Amino acid sequence: MKTQIKINGKLRTFEVEPDEYLVDTLRKHHYYSVKKGCDTSSCGVCTVLLDGKPIASCSYLSVKANGHAVTTVEAIEEEATHLAELFGKEGADQCGFCNPGLALTVHAMKKELTDPTDEDIREYLVGNLCRCSGYVSQHRAIKAYMEVRES
Amino acid sequence: MKIEAYTVPTDLEEAYQLLQKEDAGIIAGGAWLKLLPKTLVHGIDLSGLKLDTINETEENYTIGSMVTLRQIETHSSLRTYMGGVLQEAISHIMGVPIRNIATIGGTVAGRYGFSDLLTPLLALRANLVFYKKGQITLESYLKEAPKEKDILLQVIIKKEYGKANYTTVKKTANDFPILNVSVMKIGTHFRVAVGARPSVATLATKTMAYLNESKALTEEVIEKAAAIAVEEIKFGSNARGSKAYRTQLCKVLVERGIKEVAYENTN
Numbered sequence: 001m002k003t004q005i006k007i008n009g010k011l012r013t014f015e016v017e018p019d020e021y022l023v024d025t026l027r028k029h030h031y032y033s034v035k036k037g038c039d040t041s042s043c044g045v046c047t048v049l050l051d052g053k054p055i056a057s058c059s060y061l062s063v064k065a066n067g068h069a070v071t072t073v074e075a076i077e078e079e080a081t082h083l084a085e086l087f088g089k090e091g092a093d094q095c096g097f098c099n100p101g102l103a104l105t106v107h108a109m110k111k112e113l114t115d116p117t118d119e120d121i122r123e124y125l126v127g128n129l130c131r132c133s134g135y136v137s138q139h140r141a142i143k144a145y146m147e148v149r150e151s
Numbered sequence: 152m153k154i155e156a157y158t159v160p161t162d163l164e165e166a167y168q169l170l171q172k173e174d175a176g177i178i179a180g181g182a183w184l185k186l187l188p189k190t191l192v193h194g195i196d197l198s199g200l201k202l203d204t205i206n207e208t209e210e211n212y213t214i215g216s217m218v219t220l221r222q223i224e225t226h227s228s229l230r231t232y233m234g235g236v237l238q239e240a241i242s243h244i245m246g247v248p249i250r251n252i253a254t255i256g257g258t259v260a261g262r263y264g265f266s267d268l269l270t271p272l273l274a275l276r277a278n279l280v281f282y283k284k285g286q287i288t289l290e291s292y293l294k295e296a297p298k299e300k301d302i303l304l305q306v307i308i309k310k311e312y313g314k315a316n317y318t319t320v321k322k323t324a325n326d327f328p329i330l331n332v333s334v335m336k337i338g339t340h341f342r343v344a345v346g347a348r349p350s351v352a353t354l355a356t357k358t359m360a361y362l363n364e365s366k367a368l369t370e371e372v373i374e375k376a377a378a379i380a381v382e383e384i385k386f387g388s389n390a391r392g393s394k395a396y397r398t399q400l401c402k403v404l405v406e407r408g409i410k411e412v413a414y415e416n417t418n
Binding site: 001019041042044053054055060061063064101108109123125126127128129 | 155178245246
């Protein structure tokens with residue numbers, strides 16, 4: 001099926017199968033920052049933004065993205081770099097496999113939540129798993145990125 | 152799931168006629184399609200039918216079947232309705248990236264045993280509006296799905312005022328529940344719903360009748376109500392928990408739920 005998706009501001013046209021998932025379409029067309037992890041929407045590494053909202057691209061049919069805008073981490077390079085620096089500062093990173101999906105979810109969270117608490121941040125990010133960091137150092141980095149003041 | 156053909160109708164009657172074909176089925180958000188093993192010859196996507204809004208009046212919330220779970224949990228009024236019971240239930244469903252995909256229509260029509268949302272919806276006595284069949288209760292739909300193929304248009308929640316509780320037990324935050332319970336008190340009347348048994352959610356009708364006929368809500372009455380709940384509800388075993396474990400959990404969660412809602416109204 002012919003599917004038109006605006007990816008990182010560029011309109012792309014793809015021929016996709018009706019049961020093809022967005023993660024597969026994106027990777028097939030060299031958007032390799034979109035990772036394939038659990039493939040059951042549990043881990044969050046496949047997260048992209050659809051019209052600005054984070055979605056699990058492993059559970060979203062490509063045909064559904066027709067006429068919509070998809071954002072991958074390449075489009076938020078400046079914010080992602082800043083977040084990566086904070087991860088480094090806090091020792092919150094090892095393999096980096098979860099970073100693109102996490103950066104996009106954090107980017108969406110910053111736009112969506114006003115003055116979030118620690119609990120708000122944890123709840124928002126529950127769908128983005130990291131097998132390396134143990135989350136505590138990652139949480140410190142994300143709080144710094146969100147400019148959350150200590151209570 | 153294998154999908155052979157995919158259509159996004161913009162006309163309801165067209166969607167309905169397509170649905171009547173053999174091996175045709177509706178695709179809502181598509182979040183749980185991978186859990187369904189069958190082949191869909193005709194996949195009908197309801198995205199073009201403008202069913203993705205929440206309307207609020209003084210009497211009701213009318214939720215379009217293509218409204219995402221995230222829309223419900225962030226809706227200015229629905230998120231706090233009845234003490235925020237729907238927001239609380241939805242917040243336990245995996246992460247935001249999946250809640251931006253999964254829809255209330257897909258949740259209801261799937262009649263998923265693992266659902267966090269169906270349990271409080273049942274306790275809220277939600278009604279369903281189908282294109283041809285009209286309005287039916289969620290309770291009757293979950294007991295027995297209609298044989299005729301129809302399109303779910305809306306979920307209606309009548310505004311009531313009382314106190315509500317929702318509790319779910321999971322092995323990890325991202326897992327499906329082992330058991331969940333929702334208890335509500337509207338005026339002097341209690342409602343108790345139990346889900347993830349692991350079968351689909353059900354009302355504990357005998358428990359509700361016992362509570363509503365009791366003159367005073369003593370510790371003994373609450374204990375007896377929980378005992379009735381585990382007698383009347385059928386539990387089963389799966390990879391997440393055994394029948395015996397679920398039975399014990401249910402007793403504890405029903406007792407706690409009744410105590411939590413028993414004494415004051417929240418809105």
